[in-house]
Amino acid sequence: MKILSKIAFVLSLGMIAAGCATTQSQMLKTAQQSYNQAEKNSAITENASVDLYEARKLLNRAKNAEDTEEQEHFAYLAQKRIELAQTRALQAETREEAARLQEEQSDFSATIRQQQIDQARQEAQRSQQQLRAYQSEEQERSAQRAQQAEAELERLRNEMAANKTEQTKEGTVLTLSEVIFEFNKAQLKSGAERNLERLSDFLKEFPERKVVVEGFTDSIGSNPYNEQLSKERAQAVARALEADGISSDRITARGLGEAFPIATNDTPAGRQQNRRVEITILNPEGEPEKAGRGN
Amino acid sequence: MRPKLMHKNVGLTFFLAIVFVLSAVGCASTGESAARKKLGSAESTISQAQANDATQHAPLELRMAQEKLAQANDAFEEDEFIEAQWRADEALADAKLADAKAETVETRKTVETLRKSIDDLKKQIKQQQTQQ
Numbered sequence: 552m553k554i555l556s557k558i559a560f561v562l563s564l565g566m567i568a569a570g571c572a573t574t575q576s577q578m579l580k581t582a583q584q585s586y587n588q589a590e591k592n593s594a595i596t597e598n599a600s601v602d603l604y605e606a607r608k609l610l611n612r613a614k615n616a617e618d619t620e621e622q623e624h625f626a627y628l629a630q631k632r633i634e635l636a637q638t639r640a641l642q643a644e645t646r647e648e649a650a651r652l653q654e655e656q657s658d659f660s661a662t663i664r665q666q667q668i669d670q671a672r673q674e675a676q677r678s679q680q681q682l683r684a685y686q687s688e689e690q691e692r693s694a695q696r697a698q699q700a701e702a703e704l705e706r707l708r709n710e711m712a713a714n715k716t717e718q719t720k721e722g723t724v725l726t727l728s729e730v731i732f733e734f735n736k737a738q739l740k741s742g743a744e745r746n747l748e749r750l751s752d753f754l755k756e757f758p759e760r761k762v763v764v765e766g767f768t769d770s771i772g773s774n775p776y777n778e779q780l781s782k783e784r785a786q787a788v789a790r791a792l793e794a795d796g797i798s799s800d801r802i803t804a805r806g807l808g809e810a811f812p813i814a815t816n817d818t819p820a821g822r823q824q825n826r827r828v829e830i831t832i833l834n835p836e837g838e839p840e841k842a843g844r845g846n
Numbered sequence: 847m848r849p850k851l852m853h854k855n856v857g858l859t860f861f862l863a864i865v866f867v868l869s870a871v872g873c874a875s876t877g878e879s880a881a882r883k884k885l886g887s888a889e890s891t892i893s894q895a896q897a898n899d900a901t902q903h904a905p906l907e908l909r910m911a912q913e914k915l916a917q918a919n920d921a922f923e924e925d926e927f928i929e930a931q932w933r934a935d936e937a938l939a940d941a942k943l944a945d946a947k948a949e950t951v952e953t954r955k956t957v958e959t960l961r962k963s964i965d966d967l968k969k970q971i972k973q974q975q976t977q978q
Binding site for chain 2: 624627632634653663
C-alpha cells in the first residue's frame with residue numbers, strides 16, 4: 552500500500568509537471584509553423600541563419616515555459632525573430648537585385664556611349680566623303696576653266712593687234728607697239744581703245760586674272776623724261792581697262808623707261824621696237840610683284 | 847560519529863538558508879536594473895527605427911513596439927520588474943522588425959529607380975538606332 556501510494560504520488564507529480572508545459576497556446580503553434588517554413592527557405596538559411604538560430608532557442612524556451620504567460624512571451628519573441636529573419640533575407644535579395652540592375656544600367660550606358668561614338672564617326676566619314684567629292688568637283692571645274700581661259704587667250708593673241716606674244720612663267724605677255732599712242736604723248740589713239748576692249752572682255756570673263764602693264768622707251772632723251780613718259784603710257788592703258796569696268800586692284804602699271812631694250816638703240820627700226828608696252832596677263836595664281844621685267 | 851554529522855547538517859542548512867534569502871533579495875534589485883536596461887534598449891531602437899523612416903514605411907510594427915514599451919513602463923511603475931522586462935523585450939523585437947522593414951522599403955525604391963532608368967536607356971538606344 553505504501554509503495555502504491557508512493558507511485559501514485561510520483562505519477563501525479565509528473566502529471567502536474569507535464570501539464571504546465573503541454574497546452575500549446577496559439578501563439579506557440581503559429582511560431583512553430585513559421586519556424587518550420589523558414590527552415591525550408593534557402594534565402595533565409597543563407598542570409599539570416601543567426602536569426603533563425605536565435606528563433607529556435609526562443610521556441611525551446613517557450614516550450615519549456617512554466618506557465619502560459621511565459622510561453623506566450625517567448626513564443627511572441629520567437630515569431631518576431633523569424634519575421635526579422637524573413638525581412639533580412641528579403642533585404643539581402645533586394646540588395647543583390649539592385650547590384651545586378653546597377654551593372655545592367657552601366658552596360659546600357661556604355662552601349663549608348665558606344666553608339667554615339669559610332670554615329671559621330673560615321674558622320675565624320677560622311678562629311679569627309681562629301682568634302683572630297685566637292686574638292687574633286689572643284690578641281691574639275693578649275694581644270695575646265697583653265698582650259699577655257701587658254702582657248703580664250705589663244706583667241707586674244709590672234710585678235711589683238713600685238714607685235715609679239717610670249718609665254719613666260721608668270722603668264723602670257725602681249726607686246727603692243729607705241730603706235731597705239733599719239734606721238735610723244737601718253738594719250739591712246741581711239742583705235743587702240745577698241746583694241747584694248749578685247750583684253751578687258753577677257754578679263755571680265757575670267758575675273759581671277761590680273762594684269763601687269765609696263766611701258767618702255769628707247770634711249771633717246773633723258774632717263775627721268777623716259778621713265779615719266781613710259782609710266783604715263785602704262786597708266787593710260789590701265790585707265791582704259793578701268794574705264795571698261797576692270798577694277799584697279801587687278802591692274803599694276805609700271806614705267807621702266809630706257810631699261811630692258813629688246814632691240815638695238817642704234818637704228819631707227821630698233822629704237823621703234825624698244826618703244827613699246829608689254830602687258831602680262833597673269834596665270835590664275837600669279838603675283839603681280841613677280842611678273843613683268845620690272846618686278 | 848553521529849552527533850558530528852548532525853552538527854554539520856544544521857550548519858549547512860543554515861548556510862543555504864542565508865544564501866537563499868540573500869539571493870532572493872538580490873534577485874529583486876537585479877530585476878529592477880535589468881528592466882531599466884531593457885527599457886533603455888527598446889527606447890533607443892524605437893528611435894533608430896523612426897530615424898530610418900519607420901513611421902512611414904513600417905507604421906504597424908513601429909506602433910506595436912511603442913505600445914509594448916508603454917506597457918513595459920506601466921509594469922515598471924508598478925514594480926512588476928519581470929513583466930516590465932518581458933514587455934521591453936517584446937518592444938525591442940518589434941522595433942528591430944520595424945527598422946529592418948523600413949530599410950527594405952528604401953532598397954526597393956532604389957530597385958524601382960534603377961528599373962526605370964534602364965527602361966529609359968533602352969528607349970534611348972532604340973531612338974538612336976532609328977536615327978542612323
